Amino acid sequence: MGFAEAWSSPELAGVEFTGTGYSLGHSDGSGEEEISPVAGATDLAGFHRFIDQSGPSDGSSQQETDYLWSNSSSWAVVKNEVMSTFQEFHSTGVFEKSLNASFIVLIPKKGNASDIKDFRPISLVGCIYKLIAKVFAQRMRGVMDGIISDSQNAFVGGRQILDSVLIADECVDSRLRNGVPGVLSGFFGCSRGVRQCDPLSSFLFLIVMKGLSKLMRRAENLGLIKGFRVGRDIANQVEISHLLFADDTLAVSGLKVKVAKSVLVLVRNVQDLSSLVTVLGCRVSSFPIPYLGLPLRVSPRLVGSWDSVIDRIEQIQRNFLWGGRGEEFKYHLVRWEQVCKPIKLGGLGIRRLIPFNQALLGKWLWRYGKESHRPWRRLVSCRYGDDVGGWTTRPVSIAVGVGAWKFIRKGWDAFSPNVRFRVRDGSRVRFWEDLWCGNQPLCRTFPRLFSIAADRHATVANCYQLDNSRITWNVLFRRSFQDWELEDVSIFLDQLYRQEGIGRGYDNLTWIPSSHGRFEVRSLFLCMSNFASYDFPWKTIWRSMAPIRVAFFVWTTVWGKILTIDNSRKRGNNFVNWCCICKQNGESVDHLLLHCSVVHDCWNLILGFFGMYWVMPRSTKELIHAWRGCRCVSCKNTYRHAFIGSSPIMDKAHQGDCPSKVI
Numbered sequence: 185m186g187f188a189e190a191w192s193s194p195e196l197a198g199v200e201f202t203g204t205g206y207s208l209g210h211s212d213g214s215g216e217e218e219i220s221p222v223a224g225a226t227d228l229a230g231f232h233r234f235i236d237q238s239g240p241s242d243g244s245s246q247q248e249t250d251y252l253w254s255n256s257s258s259w260a261v262v263k264n265e266v267m268s269t270f271q272e273f274h275s276t277g278v279f280e281k282s283l284n285a286s287f288i289v290l291i292p293k294k295g296n297a298s299d300i301k302d303f304r305p306i307s308l309v310g311c312i313y314k315l316i317a318k319v320f321a322q323r324m325r326g327v328m329d330g331i332i333s334d335s336q337n338a339f340v341g342g343r344q345i346l347d348s349v350l351i352a353d354e355c356v357d358s359r360l361r362n363g364v365p366g367v368l369s370g371f372f373g374c375s376r377g378v379r380q381c382d383p384l385s386s387f388l389f390l391i392v393m394k395g396l397s398k399l400m401r402r403a404e405n406l407g408l409i410k411g412f413r414v415g416r417d418i419a420n421q422v423e424i425s426h427l428l429f430a431d432d433t434l435a436v437s438g439l440k441v442k443v444a445k446s447v448l449v450l451v452r453n454v455q456d457l458s459s460l461v462t463v464l465g466c467r468v469s470s471f472p473i474p475y476l477g478l479p480l481r482v483s484p485r486l487v488g489s490w491d492s493v494i495d496r497i498e499q500i501q502r503n504f505l506w507g508g509r510g511e512e513f514k515y516h517l518v519r520w521e522q523v524c525k526p527i528k529l530g531g532l533g534i535r536r537l538i539p540f541n542q543a544l545l546g547k548w549l550w551r552y553g554k555e556s557h558r559p560w561r562r563l564v565s566c567r568y569g570d571d572v573g574g575w576t577t578r579p580v581s582i583a584v585g586v587g588a589w590k591f592i593r594k595g596w597d598a599f600s601p602n603v604r605f606r607v608r609d610g611s612r613v614r615f616w617e618d619l620w621c622g623n624q625p626l627c628r629t630f631p632r633l634f635s636i637a638a639d640r641h642a643t644v645a646n647c648y649q650l651d652n653s654r655i656t657w658n659v660l661f662r663r664s665f666q667d668w669e670l671e672d673v674s675i676f677l678d679q680l681y682r683q684e685g686i687g688r689g690y691d692n693l694t695w696i697p698s699s700h701g702r703f704e705v706r707s708l709f710l711c712m713s714n715f716a717s718y719d720f721p722w723k724t725i726w727r728s729m730a731p732i733r734v735a736f737f738v739w740t741t742v743w744g745k746i747l748t749i750d751n752s753r754k755r756g757n758n759f760v761n762w763c764c765i766c767k768q769n770g771e772s773v774d775h776l777l778l779h780c781s782v783v784h785d786c787w788n789l790i791l792g793f794f795g796m797y798w799v800m801p802r803s804t805k806e807l808i809h810a811w812r813g814c815r816c817v818s819c820k821n822t823y824r825h826a827f828i829g830s831s832p833i834m835d836k837a838h839q840g841d842c843p844s845k846v847i
Contacts, residue, residue: 216263216267218319218322219266219267219270219315219319220259220263266312266315269312269316270315270316270319273316279312279313279316282310283310283312283313283316284310284313285310286307286308286309286310287307287308288305288306288307288308289305289306289307289308290303290304290305291303291304291305291306292304309382314383317382317383317384318383320383320384321383321384321387324384324387325341325387328340328341328387328390329341329342329343331391331394332390332391332393332394333394333397333398333401333428334558334559335397335424335426335427335428335559336390336393336394336397336428337427337428338386338390338428339386339387339389339390340390342555342558343558347558347559347560348427348428349588350548350560350564350588350589351424351427351559351560351563352427353587353588354414354563354564354567354587354588354589355414355424355563357587358414358567358587393428396428397426397428400425400426401425404423404425409425414563414566414567420566421566422559422562422563422566424559424563494537494538497537498520498536498537501534502516502520502523505523505532505534515747515755517740517743517745517746517747517751518740518743518745522743524536525715526710526715527722527726528720528722529715529716529717529718529720529722530718530720530722530742530743532739535709536713539709539712539713540705540709542595542598542712543705543706543708543709543712544705545591545592545595546595546598546599546703546705546708547703547705548589548592549576549592549593549595549596549599550599550693550695550703552564552575552576552577553574553575553576553693554693556574564577564589565577567587567589568580568589568593572614572641572643573612573613573614573618573643573691574612575603575612575693576593576596576600577589577593579593580593580594598708598711598712599708601711602695602696602697602707602708602711603619603693603694603695603696604619604620604693604694604695604696605618605619605620605691605692605693605694606620606685606691606692606693606694607620607621607644607683607685607686607691608685608686608687608688608689608690608691608692609645609687609688609689609690609691610643610644610645610646610647610648610686610687610691611643611644611645611691612643612690612691613643613644613691614641614642614643614644615642615643615644615646615647615659616634616637616640616641616642617640617641620644621679621680621683622679626676627640629679630672630675630676632669632672633661633669633672633673633676636661636662636663637659637660637661637662638660638661638662639660642660644686647659647660648686648687650686650687653687655681655686655687657677657680657681659680695707697710697711720742721742721805721808721809721811724808724809724811725738725739725742725808726739738808741773741777741804742804742805742808744772744773744774744803744804745773746773748771748772748773748776749761749762749763749764749770749771749772750770750771750772751773763775763776763780765780765782765783766780766781766782768781773804774802774803774804777804778800778801778803778804778807779800784800787800
């Protein structure tokens with residue numbers, strides 16, 4: 185790990201471990217540029233905030249130390265001592281045992297805690313040890329992807345928990361469709377752990393689990409266990425024998441398992457089941473089973489039942505929004521479709537479950553084109569086959585089956601219009617049909633040239649030649665150009681020769697709705713929802729200093745949906761339509777809040793304190809726009825006629841300044 189003495193490769197029952205060729209340490213130890221950012225990220229600043237919240241300082245040395253660490257200039261105070269400790273540790277490979285001491289503290293969960301269950305235990309680690317551990321963890325983070333086996337998907341950058349779920353789901357679905365029997369065994373095999381607060385804990389655990397993965401792989405090579413094979417081509421099939429996520433393991437039978445947390449799941453009919461159960465010593469279960477919190481292999485007949493579950497969830501959301509947790513009936517004042525619009529368009533930003541789930545699945549489509557080396561991607565590619573370029577699979581036409589990728593692939597038509605290809609060698613990008621040159625595919629920009637193209641499905645690599653870093657475009661057509669086509673040809677070639685970077689590197693894809701070119705779930709959700717633009721004073725409502733309940737009332741008022749008499753009559757209530765304040769006109773939202781004679785006197789009284797008089801606009805929405813200071817010409821003209829009174833106000837209004845600034 186970078187110490188003076190050499191370290192040999194680990195050994196485990198004859199299993200060889202390959203290295204990455206990267207040293208976790210440096211010849212001169214850890215530098216200040218590496219330790220200083222880690223020291224600033226320690227939790228001691230949290231202790232200082234705790235002291236500030238708990239009361240004034242009592243002058244203790246511990247509080248003073250915490251203050252120094254939380255102060256931005258404190259590094260200069262302790263730098264020499266910390267650097268000396270790191271240099272000594274780097275040279276000798278050992279440190280004082282007391283540095284690794286931890287203290288168990290019981291934090292009460294509530295006031296007047298008396299029982300042991302009312303406390304939360306935490307372990308406080310010494311600062312110096314935590315700095316050392318964080319420096320090593322920072323170094324290890326960059327090489328863990330090359331050290332840990334592909335079957336492990338926990339605590340490694342670029343790997344996700346759902347990778348294991350997708351692999352397991354596709355393996356089981358493929359196995360059931362092929363009619364080949366087999367057994368799944370899920371178990372927990374650890375009986376001892378490492379300290380949870382230690383930054384190295386997760387990485388050390390993964391290294392230990394790699395030994396388990398190596399042993400299982402050797403058992404597979406010796407024929408003791410046999411994994412599930414997935415893929416169309418027998419020669420290129422992917423075999424999965426086990427999946428790991430931290431200490432959660434999904435494996436083929438043949439291993440000692442922990443009975444209390446283990447199940448044996450049958451795939452088709454398995455012979456000698458009773459003998460297998462006796463050997464493994466665990467209970468037998470059937471699909472669907474939970475794996476990493478998600479159901480594995482749900483019956484196709486139950487997929488449609490999720491619609492009722494989604495409707496029920498959204499019903500709970502609506503009831504909570506308008507009625508809180510109470511059981512009494514409450515009117516839903518604003519339509520749910522309007523509530524689910526973005527805040528800037530007059531909604532509350534609540535996302536509909538179905539389109540948002542489709543946007544989340546779009547991340548799989550993005551990762552498929554980016555992560556060609558991942559096990560889940562290789563498995564999906566072997567089972568369904570790659571489309572042109574390998575950015576996605578071929579359309580899934582399997583009539584039966586509920587493999588997860590079948591539903592993910594359905595979102596490609598909504599996903600692909602938001603993707604632009606960055607061409608380098610051009611081997612994965614279609615010349616005419618993909619978006620890589622201009623603002624739309626070349627087949628749409630030049631339809632007449634596309635109609636006479638010799639190969640309409642050619643890649644960009646087929647259409648250019650590279651000679652000493654000089655690009656020569658050689659697009660083939662079925663006939664010579666007509667006179668009326670020459671202008672299109674000139675624009676076509678000019679657009680091609682303006683492209684830069686062709687011929688160097690590998691093709692890539694970028695996300696059009698994002699300024700940085702990376703995929704965003706939010707942007708895909710907005711593109712799929714296709715909300716119409718609407719002028720709504722959302723900043724005045726939600727960025728004011730008013731309490732959230734007041735802002736919510738104003739939002740409902742702007743939509744004209746508060747329960748006035750006229751709105752109650754629209755809901756079937758038999759009320760006399762008259763204002764409860766002035767006892768004259770009908771009670772609408774605008775009348776009750778703006779135009780009622782009594783309310784108007786109140787407005788004049790309040791504005792009179794500031795020496796102003798204001799003619800109220802037609803609606804509350806126009807009033808909110810006026811407070812914010814709308815810059816549109818129509819609003820300016822309206823506000824000029826809305827203000828009367830002292831001459832400075834009139835002068836400012838006629839000069840074109842926003843009336844809200846005059847106020």
